[in-house]
Amino acid sequence: MKQKIIDILNENKIDVFGFTNIMDYNYLQQMFLNRVNLGYDNEFEEYNLEKRFKVNNIFPKCKSIIAIGMPYAEGYKKQNCRDKGILSVISFGEDYHKILNKKLKIVAEQINENFKHEYLICVDTSPLIDKEICKIAGLGYYGKNSLLINEYYGSFINLGYILTDLQIETENIIIENNQSCQDCNICINSCPNNAILIEGGLNTKKCISYLTQTKSYIPLNYRNNMKNQIYGCDICQVVCPKNKEILSKEPKHNYDNLIVDLNEMIFISKDEFANKFGLTAGSWRGKNIWKRNAIISIGNLKLNNMFDKIKNELNNPSEMIKIYAAWSLLQLDEKKASDILNNSIKYEKDIIAEEYKKLLEV
Ligand code: B12
Numbered sequence: 001m002k003q004k005i006i007d008i009l010n011e012n013k014i015d016v017f018g019f020t021n022i023m024d025y026n027y028l029q030q031m032f033l034n035r036v037n038l039g040y041d042n043e044f045e046e047y048n049l050e051k052r053f054k055v056n057n058i059f060p061k062c063k064s065i066i067a068i069g070m071p072y073a074e075g076y077k078k079q080n081c082r083d084k085g086i087l088s089v090i091s092f093g094e095d096y097h098k099i100l101n102k103k104l105k106i107v108a109e110q111i112n113e114n115f116k117h118e119y120l121i122c123v124d125t126s127p128l129i130d131k132e133i134c135k136i137a138g139l140g141y142y143g144k145n146s147l148l149i150n151e152y153y154g155s156f157i158n159l160g161y162i163l164t165d166l167q168i169e170t171e172n173i174i175i176e177n178n179q180s181c182q183d184c185n186i187c188i189n190s191c192p193n194n195a196i197l198i199e200g201g202l203n204t205k206k207c208i209s210y211l212t213q214t215k216s217y218i219p220l221n222y223r224n225n226m227k228n229q230i231y232g233c234d235i236c237q238v239v240c241p242k243n244k245e246i247l248s249k250e251p252k253h254n255y256d257n258l259i260v261d262l263n264e265m266i267f268i269s270k271d272e273f274a275n276k277f278g279l280t281a282g283s284w285r286g287k288n289i290w291k292r293n294a295i296i297s298i299g300n301l302k303l304n305n306m307f308d309k310i311k312n313e314l315n316n317p318s319e320m321i322k323i324y325a326a327w328s329l330l331q332l333d334e335k336k337a338s339d340i341l342n343n344s345i346k347y348e349k350d351i352i353a354e355e356y357k358k359l360l361e362v
């Protein structure tokens, strides 16, 4: 049965795959609790640890897991643009969740034609811990940047898996953390917000990828480091020696559409946003979060010609947009912005007035 499944994976051009029958990841509990105590967790994670660690709580009949990795970013070079916003390379083209889900569905159905089974497909959005499952299935090992690194494709691999009630013969792979990074600390030293811990793993609340996605308040001292990122962050992967080979390949795509026009992003409507970016992985947080990030980018890039357009955003009905517009104006022209904010404080609701006061005191 295992050989037939491998044939099916190969026929579907999937060459990063592995199997595991470990159903309980409770051994990670202490590590998870430590992270929460230190505040390194974030709202995109499932808080119910029973759901995260016990595969059978998600799919009671599960006996084995078929894990796959889908490589991307071949030949990618970080785009350098002085007056535009940037999307992370994971947001290039069609959303990887859709591609992987479709691929895994085809594989699962072809398996079903040979061995009747019940199955559940998981890509990113399940409460389970994708990296740990895929690591145990033999797809790679953890880098200090906390990502799973595959021997051939590096860390630019998206992960997904099929939970199945088939009993597949497996060898569970135990690779010690940090076995492969050894003395390298390049990602730690390159991370703009010092989000990567010396011992490996992240303070996720400092990670720029997190900051570009969260709806929570972004602390003032993290905003400059977000530079012109509109969605995600690639820095700790672009600098990683394990990705050198994949990045130096002939580019498969033209990555130009990872560059975002900031002016357009300020005025884009919900429908226009859905039409232009709706199929990408980065669009899931919606137009207003991208707009907020564009406002931060304009401040960081010191695009003074946008001053009046950002000033108009002080009248935006969204409290979120207002407070980031105020911050951005202060980056563009402190004196002019201070006069405007001081003047508008008296007309604003308490919560906005307090924020303006705080910004003016910095
Ligand atoms: C929440 C989340 C985030 C959060 C938190 C990320 C994180 N590192 O935890 C934020 C928003 C920051 C994020 C960012 C990104 N994410 Co994300 N994210 C997730 C999600 C939904 C859950 C991750 C999770 O459970 N974290 C919990 C903690 C405990 O995990 P951890 O800190 O990584 O700890 C593990 C290891 O670090 C290791 N470990 C612990 N201590 C030590 C010590 C040493 C020395 C070492 C080496 C390892 C190690 O053990 C832990 C157990 O797994 C998963 C999908 C899923 N359902 O699993 C995708 C996932 C992890 N994300 C993914 C991707 C691609 C990204 C981004 C690259 C996107 C982008 N371009 O911006 C960035 C990368 C940032 C980074 N350096 O990690 C991929 C990773 C693929 C891969 N090759 O590893 C996943 C698996 C989605 C998928 N199915 O493809 N993400």
Ligand code: SF4
Binding pocket: 145, 190, 191, 192, 193, 194, 195, 196, 202, 206, 207, 208, 209, 233, 234, 235, 236, 237
């Ligand atoms: S994704 Fe960016 S901010 Fe997050 S850990 Fe990597 S380099 Fe740091």
Ligand code: SF4
Binding pocket: 143, 144, 145, 180, 181, 184, 185, 186, 187, 188, 236, 239, 240, 241, 242
């Ligand atoms: S940059 Fe160095 S330390 Fe960081 S993940 Fe890559 S090999 Fe490991």
